[in-house]
Amino acid sequence: MYGKGLKTLSIATVATLAAAACLVFFYAPSDADQGFVQKIFYLHVPLAIVALAGFVVAAVHAIRHLRTGDRRHDARSYVAIHLSIIFGTAVLVTGAIWAKASWGKWWVWDEPTLVSFLIVFLLYATYYPFRYAIEDSERQARYASVFAITAGAFVPLNFIAVRLAESLVHPRVFATAEGGMPGKMWLTFAVSIAGMALLWTTLVKFELTAKNASGQLKRLRRALDAPDAGTQSRIAPELS
């Protein structure tokens, strides 16, 4: 049930990402201000957009979990947050590299999008210690879903507040991201986003398939009274 289509999806991901890389390096024009460094934009921004979309997807799965009580939705929510956090780490690192290359500093407080993202990342990073602190597994799943929904509602609010906090006089540094982009850049950007979205979906599917397989294995072991192989994580939801 989980592994179907994984191979096609993986191939599609690799193909799209390869196409994106080719477009970035050979097709998209260089930015007038920043030069070659600007091309990290095609990595950084799609990662950020996909990570945030992933958090919203996790909230949707959490809603479905609370409404139906089906633990598989909780597993999907957990995996979605897991991968979005990983993508989020990549966003912060690539953002720092870009900041260093174009402004000379590794971190800046006056770029609202970066600060908003940091706050969202910190919030979702608390998901793990939160799950870990609740022992009863059914209650853990329920509370985690409530957290995912609350945090999902928080994301747009956070972006609004941080954006407003920036002085309106401060220049919009990422002018290239605001629609001032020529057509060639738009195409490269679109392909990059598609590639990242496919990558996220493939990794989510992969992780869900792996969890399902180990859940089935555990069930078989239990049925055979065989000893357990390794310690199962206390917080990762089981799929069986």
Added chain:
Amino acid sequence: MNGAARAATPWRTAFGAILTKDLRMELRTLRSLPAMALFAVTTYVIFRYALDRTTLSGSLAAGVLWATLLFAAVLGINRLFVAERDEGGFDAIRLAPIDRTVLLAAKAAALIAYLLILELVAVPIFALFFLEDAAGLAPLVPVLLLADLGLAVTGALISSMAVNSRARDLLVPLLLLPLVVPLMIAATAASEPLLEAGGPAYDRFGLWLGVLGLYDLVFLLVGYAVFDFLLED
């Protein structure tokens, strides 16, 4: 077999009952309030030395005030549901014929009361310690009210999630602080021009009050929607 349906207790009655219970208990035992107030005043002293200043204005004043209020509030939030958990209050609420979100509303209202009492003590002392003139305090009141509402709703929600976990005192600040960042951004941005050295200014005051209101609304709705699931057995 009793065919007649028992009428559920009306929302307002249940809300009043739980709120009065909480306030009465706090008045009798004084568990949270003195600690919160003392903590706030001691923190002011620490800030005086940490920043090496005897007067504050503008953004520093807003920052010190709101950071102190926030951390004092966390002390109160930590203790909000402890009595319910220890004395079986959650079971009582589950058994009672009431809408379960009454508990969240009553706890949030109690927390607002604690915060208001805290601010009645902490804000004048802040003015005494650090402000040159108290003209900015009157327009600060709507900011305090809206921020208290947001802090209370979010705090009650997080507290109810954390109370059943192991590391309760760790979990509340961990979960709460990122969630109240937009609230703090709006509260400090609204307060900063009010506490300027030359007298209160009202830069974008309406805008920030609007953001505070939006935050309150979003978390009221979210809290109302999810609280039932937190109380399930």
